[in-house]
Amino acid sequence: MHKTLKLAFAAAALIGAVSAAQAQQKEILNVSYDVARDVFKDYNPRFIAAYKAKTGEELVVKQSHGGSSKQVRAVADGLEADVVTMNQPTDVSFLAEKGLLAADWNKKFPNNASPYTSAMVFIVRKGNPKGFKDWSDLVKPGVTITLPHPKNTGNGRNTYLSAWGWAQRQPGGNEKTAAAFVGAFLKNVPAFAPGGRDATTNFIQRGQGDVLITFESEAELIAREFGRGNFDVVYPTQTLQTEFPVAVVDKVVDKRGTRKQAQAYLEYLWSKDGQENAAQNYLRPTDKDVLKKYAAQFPPIKTFTVEEVFGSWDKAFNAHFKDGGSFDQVYQVK
């Protein structure tokens, strides 16, 4: 009994000492989307080491992950995020609208404040039995597509815009042909999964659908988790480049006095080391040299951006995913 008491006191003293030491360290919170866990699990130690080497300051980085839109809502409601790292620019714009950060947040870092990118690709059954090569193959009768909800999920929205953009950029393409194409595309979707990961489970484990459309980076995670022998990746002739916008939350860092650290944390994403970390997590680096170094895992693809086809993410969002937008018009009940 005595022994346990002593042990407990010792433990309490230790915890006290550790938390006292921590109190002197600056701490920043990175609020991020769901599947970014791995990226930042690898990135944070790299950044902390580099930051210490440069400034001598010991930093603690905390992570919060969850559905992208739910995360920014939490930040708007008072979760004190020093930085946000998202997978949809509209989520960051939402925070700008709420006055938490500057409206021109995407000009504060290079490449629209997206340190790395990905692209929408097709995951098909091993050997590509239906011979999918391009978006046009997906609207053929009898094809079933596995897709997360286009109105509610980032993955679904990116796929929707990708199909739309592809159709609009074909010879003779315009908004009308694109709407018709996306309508035919949605006809081949028998169910909308509630999230990106669930769509993956439906496709790989439950055998639903001939093709799954998802981020190129996600394809690698599928391979790691379910084995490489189960599927092939098909790169369409043109596809959407997806962005992963990051921003310092001005209101929070000014209040907490962490602007310098938060800024450094995000800037480091563009460093060689940060870019290599992205590449190792199968996100396409924006740094040309790093991209070249990892060329084996990133085959050349022709991509277009949301800006090029739709003007901006906010415009695309309002035109397509708001109630009464294009999705509501082209989606037809079977």
Next chain:
Amino acid sequence: MTRKSHRVLPGFGLSLGYSLVYLSLLVLIPLGALIARSAQLSLADFWAIATTERAFAAYKITFGCALIAAIVNGVFGLIVAWVLVRYDFPGKRLVDAFVDLPFALPTAVAGITLTTLYASTGWVGQFLEGVLGFKVAFTPAGIVVALIFIGIPFVVRTVQPVIEDIEQEVEEAAASLGATRGQTFFRVLLPALFPALLTGFTLAFSRAVGEYGSVIFIAGNMPMVSEITPLLIISKLEQYDLPGATVLAVVMLVISFVLLLAINLLQWWTANRHSGRHIENGVQA
């Protein structure tokens, strides 16, 4: 003689005050805030959001599937409760414990498991689809399956103690007075069980109306076909449309309130009828 002197335990004022504060903090204030938020919209806007074709389809699916699931649970929950009380068999305690699992299991886990089982490649699904040609996962039938799963303990756990209270002698007495098995069940047992059964049904139904986590995985979530109202609310939130989401929430609240009120009235009416008959019998005796 005042009523107060009849109370055995003191502290009525304190406990009432506590109850009111507690309920206000947990239930009334959040619901009030919800209604206040939706009241920021004009009546015309509110009406327009609440009555879109898609919203109507979602109400129908939500309340329809919840009703079917609650009815199924009413019937089979009663059987389960009966078996657990009246019969002895090996592993009874274990089966009894299983009934509570849907309470404890995270609903998303339930949804994912059910989807895997009922998908066209799943253990149950391949049989249903291959042999009977009946698709469950990613159709409204899947929603009903998920709602049955989460609702069953409500019926079993409310009916069980009442069955325990009905002595077996009552059945024997009915039989010895010449009642058939059917008469014994419908005229003797069911009236005694009915209030508890209705309560269990109501609980299962209300739970099913608000259920989100398990349903979205198995539903297919196609607008107009298999989209529940809670998903439509999430959908509004994903569009950063908080007022729109509150409108749908208020509509659900009102429909649920009216339905629950109706069920309560029914319960009150049956209870009255039941006790009325007791008096009649008493007079006759």
